[in-house]
Amino acid sequence: MYHIIVNPIAGGRRARKNLEIVKRLLAERGVGYNVYETSGAGDAKEIAARLTARDEAGQAAEAALTQTENLRPVPLELVVVGGDGTLHEVLNGISDPSACRLGLIPSGTGNDFAAAANIPLDAEKAAEIILGGAPKETDFLSVGGVRCMNVGGLGMDVDVLVRCKKGRVKGKIKYLLSLFQSLFTFKGYGIELESGGRRETHKALIAVACNGTQIGGGIRICPASVVDDGKIDVMTVECMGKLQILKAFLYLMRGKVLEYAGAEHFLCERVKITPAAPCTVQLDGELYDGLDFDAKIERGLKVYR
Structure with missing residues (x-):
């Protein structure tokens, strides 16, 4: 199950077009997904925080949707459809970065982190990496308690x-x-x-x-x-x-x-x-x-x- 956080106005609305490409690929492969649209500043952070909130047992709130057959939770799959600003918000909303896997469909104006991480600007190619590849260890910064990706x-x-x-x-x-x-x-x-x-x-x-x-x-x-x-x-x-x-x-x-x-x-x-x-x-x-x-x-x- 993929949880897709999309900023619909990113990149002059490029994000909406890219979202449809991602949804088509997921549907063709029979993969489940949920879409969460932002409507203003701070929304992506709040959505990521809600999806990754920990319960009293220390499990993510969405863990029930991401369990193996032996009921051991696996990392939450988050996909960002947006630019560097949306990615920044999501990174700062995640409760525990080690408990999720993060995909990016670059859809902003600058897409600077995508360039550093060699993530294709082509939405279909970026989605194929998420669907067919393995996530890689990736650094980020903490600056005065705020996370920074780029x-x-x-x-x-x-x-x-x-x-x-x-x-x-x-x-x-x-x-x-x-x-x-x-x-x-x-x-x-x-x-x-x-x-x-x-x-x-x-x-x-x-x-x-x-x-x-x-x-x-x-x-x-x-x-x-x-x-x-x-x-x-x-x-x-x-x-x-x-x-x-x-x-x-x-x-x-x-x-x-x-x-x-x-x-x-x-x-x-x-x-x-x-x-x-x-x-x-x-x-x-x-x-x-x-x-x-x-x-x-x-x-x-x-x-x-």
Whole structure:
């Protein structure tokens, strides 16, 4: 039994089309499913929380629907039809990530985690992976108690997202327009970075903790990142004046930001980034005010990819 959580307006309503493809494939194979549609922000999180709630015996509320012949419960099968934001909500609603198996039909605007996890954008191919494959161990981050599937950070990427929220333009062009605006106005953040024995201060153009490789629908913020290596890829870019910001931007757009002289990259299992003044941070493109950016790697989640 598959429990499908769908954001019907994701990707300019691409999700509705993809849902029909998934339903057809399931029907052809005689596989049972339930569909849960979201109608607003927070719905996907609430649905996932309800489906994975634990009873007094420690079993999931839907365990009765997912039992083997000897009545031993097996992991709950969750499928997300939506984008990075819907996936973020579902991940944060799941009571115990190790007690479910997660499938993704990429249907959003950016689909950045799908790119990092090599999940096809074609809905039929993505569904075939879920129906015919085996889920793989996949890392995620916990940042100040909030789970993050792809990339979390602060700096110019957040400035871009704030502008996106205010703009009227839709789609990927909205992100690019906001990015160009930020290039000429963003002044950098003072931060302190702590990880193991490392303690540094920066005036950061951007500071990110990565599980995935890209943001903004294809901007390769950390091409070296791997979703199942048990490590956080930390990347900072120093803010060194307008000309250098433009140079860093060009490296970023070519997917070669790690080659930029002002970039620093290292691997760890935990990192704390403290801004000099309170600021907004982003996790999977979702904005959080006042969140303690103390990130650690988490394991136990199985994803079809």
